[in-house]
Amino acid sequence: MSEKKQQWTFKRGEPRYGSHTDKEGTRMIGAQAVIASLEAEGVDVVFGYPGGQAIKMYDALYDSKLITHYLARHEQGAVHAADGYARSTGRPGVVIVTSGPGATNTVTGIATAYMDSVPLVVITGQVPRPVIGTDAFQEADIVGITMPVVKHSYMIQDPNEIAKTIRDAFYIASTGRPGPVLVDLPSDICSSELEFHYPDKSSLPSYKPTLKPNAKQVRAAVKLIEAAKKPLLYVGGGIIASDASKELVELAELMEIPVVTTLMAKGAFPGTHHLNLGMVGMHGSQYANRSMNGCDTLIAVGARFSDRVTGKLSTFAKNAQVIHIDIDPAEIGKNRNPNVPIVGDAKGALAAIVAELKKHDAKPIDDEWVAQVNEWRYKHPFFHPTVAAPGGGITPEGALDLLSDTIDPHNSIVVTDVGQHQMWAAQHIITEEPRTFLSSGGAGTMGYGVPAALGAKVAHPEKLVVCITGDGSFQMMNQEMATAKINNKPFKIIIMNNNALGMVHQWQRLFYNERYSNTVLPDCPDYVKLAEAYGWRAVRVSKPEEYQRLLPGFLASPEPALMDLRIATKENVFPMVAPGAGLDDVIGAVSVGDITDMIVDGKEGQR
Helix, strand or coil: CCCCCCCCCCCCCCCCCCCCCCCCCCEEEHHHHHHHHHHHCCCCEEEEECCHHHHHHHHHHCCCCCCEEEECCCHHHHHHHHHHHHHHHCCCEEEEECCCHHHHCCHHHHHHHHHCCCCEEEEEEECCHHHCCCCCCCCCCHHHHHHHHCCEEEECCCHHHHHHHHHHHHHHHHCCCCCEEEEEEEHHHHHCEEECCCCCCCCCCCCCCCCCCCHHHHHHHHHHHHHCCCEEEEECCHHHHCCCHHHHHHHHHHHCCCEEECHHHCCCCCCCCCCEEEECCCCCCHHHHHHHHHCCEEEEECCCCCHHHHCCHHHCCCCCEEEEEECCHHHCCCCCCCCEEEECCHHHHHHHHHHHHHHCCCCCCCCHHHHHHHHHHHHCCCCCCCCCCHHHCCCHHHHHHHHHHHCCCCCEEEEECCCHHHHHHHHHCCCCCCCCEECCCCCCCCCCHHHHHHHHHHHCCCCEEEEEEEHHHHHHHCCHHHHHHHCCCCCEEEEEECCECHHHHHHHHHHCCCCCCCCECCCCCCHHHHHHHCCCEEEEECCHHHHHHHHHHHHHCCCCEEEEEECCCCCCCCCEECCCCCCCCEECCCCCCCHHHCEECCEECCC
């Protein structure tokens, strides 16, 4: 091939997903190779923010006919948007930002994705190689800074490494336990010439995640399940990551096993299924928590026994034999030692267990356990209509029940920020399919909701996307409303506005003698006017009848729209397991039969 640089051209058409592109063998500079590599991976959406050390990549991106770039208003917003895109599609989200503060602004978003096992590829510009380590303008050791919160990271030192590095980055991000991968690219490499070759596959001898479960361990798990009288499936986000919902339903129905989910697994099991007990843990239902501690065989799949799930670990499911299935061997035995550990992909492991059970013609032992669980479900619902808000105001539980009843669970995505509203949404929004409820679980990142909703809407323009947020979380990342408006990606925002940092305020109320230190928020700014300044429709609602009347039209509007929904400052998320307490030590659970005999904080009912 001639050393003369060929014209870098693009063909319109479908992405090639990991195959060679029409630029194979072309002479180009490093920045162009980055964009060509992204196209070879089938990337059609990138979120980011340009800057001096990323300018060559953005110049190359200008010529791409296959990639649409969404200019976020903050680098953290770009990463959260890519996260929302990734969670709602299962494909890696992609981010390009510049060096120094541009790169460091991504750290919170990267950590959020890492804690929840979300596949991202974050490409950061870096100062030129000759000045690295000299405190050059906008230099930051982003590889070192992010080391604890990435699955892997690279600093490219040779332009000929670009294509292979990006190929490997996507492979690592999306296989095994998914996670974010950082690629740091010095700007002088972006100017260096190379001959472009994109590898057909990744070659990483040291990285071989275990996918197929051990057959002996599968048989041991089946033996426990067949003997169980009170089995329970405890499932986490690994079910969604491995696309194992079908296999989960098959196992649950085959053996009539109730299912509890973590926050990350919401949607992994159909919300209206008779075996679904919903969320477990600190703000899980009392019947789910009782089932966890009452079971004799606990089948944990793609879950990590988080402290928010287990409560006091020494009292957690202490009479249960544990089967733990996880693709990450580091999670098995980390918090709870299992009787039967199975390392492998959740989809394959569940399919193997179902096949083995069918081979044995296994049947549920009896229906007493399910009957007991359903009795607890009846006696201890999340919410009861006789629990009224002070002064006839809007109850958050009632508001979210109505929202859940109004949206189509098969054609909508609910995204939350972090706080009380997040837990109310997890309790009251019914989800029927995976990847339709997006929330920051492990990191608990306030500000996640608005940009993640933008990313979900970019990925699914045909679906209704609703962001449920609080007045505290909303103020951290609301600038991405501009990105949504300018790019015609309309979604809906409901602010559950209680003029407080609600969750911390609740803890101060319950555990700190009502010493409300820095958790009361003044009624500023005016969210309706702010939304209108961004070109959004907006409405303020404070009465239940207003909400009932306005909600259908608000959701049906083709425009981006915001609702400032006023709720009382002293609303609590109940039930609640106090920090350090066991799952049996519940505060504020509703008990049907006792409900008319209790008054707490001016509300009828046991709250």
